[in-house]
Amino acid sequence: MKLIFGLAALALAASGGMVHAQLEKRDVHIAVGGKNAFYYLPLTIAEQLGYFKAEGLEVKISDFAGGSAALRAVVGGSAEVVSGAYEHTISLQGKKQFFRAFVLQGRLPQIALGVATAKAGGFRSFKDLKGMKIGVSAPGSSTHNLVKQLLTKAGLDPLKDVAIIGAGIGAGAIAAMKSGQIDAISNVDPVMTKLELDGAVKIVADTRNAKGTQEIWGAPLPAGCLYAPIEFQQKYPNVVQALANAIVRADKWIAKASATDVAKVVPETYLLGDRALYLFSFNKVKEAISPDGLISDAGAKATLAALKAFDPGVAKADIKLEQTYSNAFARKANAKFK
Template identity: 30%
Template sequence: MKIKKRAIGVGWLAPIIVILMAGSGWSQTGARYSIKLPGVISYELNLPSLVAFANGYLTEEGIDLTDFVVGSGGTLRTAMIAKEFDVGLFSFVHVPIARIGGSPWKAVLSTHDLEIFSLVVRSELKNKVRSVADLRGMKVGFSTPGAASWHVGSLFLKKAGLDPEKDLQYVSLGGDPGVIYTSLKTGKVDAFSAWEPTTTRVIEEGVAFPLVRIWEPAEHKKWIGEKALSLMMITREDVIKEKPDLVRRMVNAHKKGLSFIRARSSAEIADLVLKNPKTAEQFQGLGRDLVVKIFDRIKPGFGDGCLSRSGFEVEMKLAVEYKIVKRAITFEEFANTTFAGACP
């Protein structure tokens, strides 16, 4: 399996998208699918996919994964709207943006039931920055406009009374973890709306300290709520109508991946994905001990794949209240619970 970069300028690896193409030879239906999996290096988002590949769950469902393709959230959303892809993994905000724009997206499986973005600040500023409001006049980084890092970073700032367009420099860095790490280390930005592997790496190496610790329940409740429908597998209504078996197989493989993650220790999960040469490509430059710490931090957010109405309502309310999206959509517009089920 190859990792390919999609040429997009500031390539944030934001959503994971699945290009599904009918093949042949699957024993149950006579059809097999060959997929390319463009996506984000966000272990909260793609760990179920990596486990599903490494443990053979995708193969069991008649799916051959051939490539990972690196791209930015906004660019891949545009391609998904243009029907270049059929199925993918995205953060919450992309679904209402797409639907409001006229593309009938549907969430079909939850991959992570907690918000994933923390706000980290350069260690040199620890005595100066004690609250989010203290970032006034500074340079705060995010991935790309319209992506989840931008969305949640904006939420943190606005909740603290800051206007990202007027009270500070809100800087797009793209989604390359190496670029983000270097930008914090060199002072190109003073803070960043971070996800894994960046969050744990910069904290462990002393490059930055966490100002908002979203993995802590009290902090999550303060900034977001009890839970959140943060990350999910999506498709479009036309795909559900024309290729329901495709969607079902992808959901089944990822539910198996989620079950494995919940049942095994972080060390066991790390050994699985690091020892498989294909999935190990997603962890280049990271030692096993750091990977285990990352998994320890994010593991509580993995559920069974069901789509939470209350988690949706939390995210939708915040997105509208802080003007991240133009208007609200309903849970029924947002989700199709046929494949993974619904939960409170």
Template identity: 30%
Template sequence: MRTRVLPVLIALSTLLFVSACGGATSRNADGNVIKIAGVNLMCFSPAFVAEKLGYFDDEGLDVTIVPTDSGDASVTALLGRSVVAVTTGFDTPIELTGKGQSIQSLAGLEMATIYAFVGGNTFPQIPPNNPQAFVDAMKGKRFGVAASGSTGDSIARGIFAEYGLNPDTDVTIIAVGTGAEASAALRTGSVDALITYEPDLTQITTSGTGRIVFDLRTTTTESTYSKLPTSTLQATTEWINDNPETARALVRAVTRANNTLRDDPATALPVLEELYPDLAPDLVANIYNASRDHFTSEISPQTYDAAMKIYQNTGLITDDVPYEEVVATQFSDIWNLKTSE
């Protein structure tokens, strides 16, 4: 999930993205016609739900969501000004600050982890909800991550270290990609276990390729990495300052969608089934139920500080980045509004 943006790729991708999507039509101050870039995943779904249920329309906004295939592509579009907002990883504004870019989170989306650890069919049987048993079982084995240095890699290394396993010497960590590549690595025994998220998680478990051996989304015994926020709605600081009322309207609409996802499954589920037509309705429901309690707009200083400590411990961040620098706190009065307000 981590966003890593290289200057050359930014320039090339931006040209392609602008060519395909046209320029952002909302660069005028407080314009109401805007484009948002995002990957159509459950962790980014509040923006898509807000569009489907007309919440942006109710705020007087004409919003087009431009689908991308990665957080990198979304951020590239934002920095190239072909969109004015993105749904992407919580850590993105923090990382980009060190690259001289000023991006802020407007509102939270999925404010807890999306990750689970999956073992192959030969992985030892261990008690559920027991991180120590999982880490002990991993000693001397091969473990799969999407990519070296990815958020999943950082979380796995942190969990291993937290429960007494040296991630550099006691386990072999292998980059296996995502989707079919990750599933094949687990099925063939190239790795004994891996860390993953939806929809790969459901596809791996329903196909019989692997089973969940420790779930960070539902654990009651691990209180550090399970609380790491996943995603937020973001825009450049410049655009937020130039368009304060439009930004406020965006936050209201997304907060309403978060409330719907968290508190009103009867309304949310049909929309999610429409968003993910390739998944059976029962699988959509399973994915949603695992994430449902995590949807909230609030980005509290306490949550931010806890995430910063994790990022620093795992080497993602080396310098302190002030909360107010990367979180648009002027919208905090909206974050906890109820749907009816």
């Protein structure tokens, strides 16, 4: 009997070894800008629940002040994969840098713009943003792009008519708003809900739900995702598949989870010292989180159209949209985790 169990154990170990041996490598370095935000919740869930390890990966996650900073880490070679906004893959192609998104974390942008309560009384339209100091997670990030879109629609110059200030994502952004360092803020939850409930801002643009996203962008835009240089994906396809598996598994876990379930899994620091706020914030953004990791063709097209309105590099470029995302990995992941 001992011999039978021993042989079974050897067979199990060998089969596990074979699965992991298919990976071209096990160590992967992911750069993210604002890991504590709901925008990247699937990344944290995959990490905390061991989904990356279950795929045979040893994942290192470096957290930066914003998505553009995380992107620079990968462009500069200090990290390999970005957990960031899908739109960056399009902007990069306009600069002849070829990155591709391969699994989705958020199906809506989840960004809100709030004006300081003291200034909100005189706010009538986005033209009233002129002359303001506007805080974003980091210049060049998706929170900045929302501001650019609104300013452009209002006939203002995003480069000249406002001052953009990097405020990060978290307690620093809240402090910048409450201390009067900035007049308005474009950020994600739980930051925006905290400021709203504390009476520090009036929300004037909101993409945390489908209705608000439709009003601003005209379509639901894919948001947080994992993306990497196309060359990396060609060299390490099994690693990319393993990453996609972990994120899709996390997406599906979140779709069935309650706010309390999520709060039990994430690090305590994510709660910003207010558990009730975190629970409330999650329920506001849950619909914005992807249930399956798939990027919609319509969403990709709408993102390109939006970027063309305020990004000269994209407007002038011949963008090959099909090169900016692939659903092949996410489809395989969905077949694995039904």
